Amino acid sequence: MPYGAQSRAVTPELGTVVQKLRDARNVLVLSGAGVSAESNIPTFRGEDGWWRSLNPAELATFAAFKRDPRLVWEWYDYRRGLIANASPNAGHRALAGLETPAREVFTVTQNVDDLHERAGSHQVVHIHGSIWEVICLKDGKTYEDRRVPLPGLPPTCACGGLLRPGVVWFGEALPATACAQVEDYFHKSWIDVALVIGTEATFSYIGDWALRAKRSGALLVEINPSPTVLTQYVDVKLEGKAGEILQEVKKGLSLNPGP
Numbered sequence: 001m002p003y004g005a006q007s008r009a010v011t012p013e014l015g016t017v018v019q020k021l022r023d024a025r026n027v028l029v030l031s032g033a034g035v036s037a038e039s040n041i042p043t044f045r046g047e048d049g050w051w052r053s054l055n056p057a058e059l060a061t062f063a064a065f066k067r068d069p070r071l072v073w074e075w076y077d078y079r080r081g082l083i084a085n086a087s088p089n090a091g092h093r094a095l096a097g098l099e100t101p102a103r104e105v106f107t108v109t110q111n112v113d114d115l116h117e118r119a120g121s122h123q124v125v126h127i128h129g130s131i132w133e134v135i136c137l138k139d140g141k142t143y144e145d146r147r148v149p150l151p152g153l154p155p156t157c158a159c160g161g162l163l164r165p166g167v168v169w170f171g172e173a174l175p176a177t178a179c180a181q182v183e184d185y186f187h188k189s190w191i192d193v194a195l196v197i198g199t200e201a202t203f204s205y206i207g208d209w210a211l212r213a214k215r216s217g218a219l220l221v222e223i224n225p226s227p228t229v230l231t232q233y234v235d236v237k238l239e240g241k242a243g244e245i246l247q248e249v250k251k252g253l254s255l256n257p258g259p
């Protein structure tokens, strides 16, 4: 992907985004950890993402898990607790509210939490897995386990195998089914607006999907308080917190809801 080192400031154009959304039939949302930051789920890159002075980027790897499964599970058990006690914020709710009988919203999230669904979004693909799933390293089965806290760490399967969190760690392949769902969406849909929200977009597939939507005619919008590798390619940058900006978008749409 032709990412340059520099990004340019893009003037916020909330009115343009509202206008485009008003007439949109298909909206693609690419969301990242920043969307859940206002629900007090820390991003990995923020200072509050560190846990017991350990860097999340070093804990979220299979190598770390192999070295110390209990430590990695303690971190996941802590994060499962945070997520279980969190509520969807204004950003999640505004995104869910974009869905109407005339406007389809397809969300591809890197988040392992379920706050989009709990806010009411219907089509959500978890490209980095789910914190509520576990995978048995012995029999390969994947299943849901929502117990918080987990009764014993590291947890084991009924077959006696060690369980791992059902999330995609750094350096691992994306789940095939989730990728196929995204591909299918791109083949079937004419995307009017693509919203890239709360993500650094450093994983190449996120940037690729965003640029693919733009190439096929979508208005590409980024919502993030900071510049990212994608900023220089977007049509509109709305600089600020997802919850605050999406609330403004929602307000704009409710004043002029469209067809």
Ligand code: NAD
Residues within 6 Å of the ligand: 031, 032, 033, 034, 035, 036, 037, 038, 041, 042, 043, 044, 045, 046, 110, 111, 112, 113, 128, 197, 198, 199, 200, 201, 202, 223, 224, 225, 226, 228, 240, 241, 242, 243
């Ligand atoms: P990231 O690339 O998604 O970076 C976080 C981004 O959020 C940054 O660009 C930051 O500027 C932006 N941001 C911070 N506060 C924001 C706000 N209020 N509104 C909008 N944007 C805001 O991801 P990461 O934190 O490096 O995490 C790496 C991976 O770890 C994720 O892709 C995910 O798989 C996992 N993760 C998941 C969660 C979750 O499920 N909530 C949280 C942290 C990490």
